[in-house]
Amino acid sequence: MTDTVFTESDRTDGIAPDMADQDTAPASVAPAADGVVPMNMIQALNSALHVKMAEDPNVLSFGEDAGYFGGVFRVTDQLQQKHGLTRSFDAPISECGIVAAAIGMGAYGLRPVVEIQFADYIYPAYDQIVSEAAKMRYRSGGQFTSPIVVRSPYGGGIFGGQTHSQSPESLFTHIAGLKVVIPSNPYDAKGLLTAAIEDDDPVIFLEPKRLYNGPFDGWHQKPVSPWKAQASAQVPTGKYTVPIGKAAVVREGSDVTILCYGTMVWVSLAGAEHAGVDAEVIDLRTLVPLDIETIEASVKKTGRCVIVHEAPKTSGFGGELSALVQERCFYHLEAPIARVTGWDTPYPHAFEWEYFPGPERVATALKSVMSGGAR
Known part of the structure; x- marks a missing residue:
């Protein structure tokens, strides 16, 4: 009965799959020929998008201010300039419409990566995500898929107030058919986003904006907490993946x-x-x-x-x-x-x-x- 909920059919008890036969390494690292440079999380995510869009013409990126401007946090910076207007473009202020368009593109064979400007804005698209994207494979008996990635900054730490600081991850973990990914550092961020784009199931990809630029925020230039986060990491410039489903x-x-x-x-x-x-x-x-x-x-x-x-x-x-x-x-x-x-x-x-x-x-x-x- 659960065989067509996800691409894999080895799920055991709800959200817990059998990982025994999977590689225990934290990531498959890029070939030695690729350069390795320090990147913060924004740069690492941006690199993942550039690499995948260059590799696969079916990958495209869009969202509010996510085209020419490069996103409010600059994660989609230069995608339009490098890959063209049909691969990276701006969308109307309609989260429901953004996700609905992505679902249709995914069913057609494309691999859209959409940006919801803040996770707090994702609620108008919740019905499309839950009732359409998450159910596509199951309701069609595996004939259709929804290989989309919904990216969004989430959590607090930038003095954003009530409508720019929410953490809605549990709303998506409850929904059969969705995968939910949350990186904690630049290296994982790039590898996990690459893996999410290549995944045949819909992925909710939540990015902790408190970690975007390391231990300092972009507006007040003050430590955002008394603990020290990883401001940057050595990240390969080429392609690599961090496996989804491995802690x-x-x-x-x-x-x-x-x-x-x-x-x-x-x-x-x-x-x-x-x-x-x-x-x-x-x-x-x-x-x-x-x-x-x-x-x-x-x-x-x-x-x-x-x-x-x-x-x-x-x-x-x-x-x-x-x-x-x-x-x-x-x-x-x-x-x-x-x-x-x-x-x-x-x-x-x-x-x-x-x-x-x-x-x-x-x-x-x-x-x-x-x-x-x-x-």
């Missing part, structure tokens, strides 16, 4: 497992250092499909689990992670699972930094589970 262990440890993604990877690393705990930090990288095997192995090793995400707690993706860990690792757990999240409120502009899970809140949760208690 990365970014810090090995034996005391407690931290599950996180996007900006919260860096917050979690800082929190572990602040707490002085030998924490194993896992960057999920993709929420659907979820690398449950890596999670399960880590929690069974450490016996404890802390989940960190920026979105509100209630019905956030941390709840799903907690349930999966409890189902698979119950007899290995030595303390209740803890969640460190945003508040259950609309995004509070005046209290932005209090809203964000920070290293201190992560450290408090780590110390609590180490003592056997819950937050």
Whole structure:
């Protein structure tokens, strides 16, 4: 019954596929002949788009101000100038229309990559994404696909207020037929976007704008937090992919497992250092499909689990992670699972930094589970 939900037919229990036969390497690296240069996340994403558009004439990019101007964050910079007006172009202010056009293009055989200017603007397109893109393969018995990528900056950190700072990832992880990808660094960003463009299923690709330019924002030139994020990374200029559905262990440890993604990877690393705990930090990288095997192995090793995400707690993706860990690792757990999240409120502009899970809140949760208690 689930064979035509995704291209793969090896899915096991909802969002958790069987990853046992997949390569355990974090990425397939570009050939040595390709240059490797420092890039921030914006540059890495832009490079991925240029490389794929040069390689495959079926790949195109469009969205509001995403053509000539190159996007409000410059991720689509110079695509129109290099690849032409029919491959990179501006769209009307109609998120529903943007995604609907992409779905039709995908069914026809193209591979559109559309930009929704902020994730907060994606809601008018939600019906098209959920009822059309996600269901295309299943409702046609595998005869038609929707190989589209919906890119969007998400999360806070730029003083954007309530309508430019939301984290809606859990709204998409609930929908069968969608893949959800969230990178945490420039290297992964390029490799994951390349893999998403090549994927035959619809991919929601959320980009943490707090990490776009590293630890400084583009408007105020001040540290956006007391922790240090990766401003740039050595990124191959040529093509490479990071596999969708494979998490990365970014810090090995034996005391407690931290599950996180996007900006919260860096917050979690800082929190572990602040707490002085030998924490194993896992960057999920993709929420659907979820690398449950890596999670399960880590929690069974450490016996404890802390989940960190920026979105509100209630019905956030941390709840799903907690349930999966409890189902698979119950007899290995030595303390209740803890969640460190945003508040259950609309995004509070005046209290932005209090809203964000920070290293201190992560450290408090780590110390609590180490003592056997819950937050």
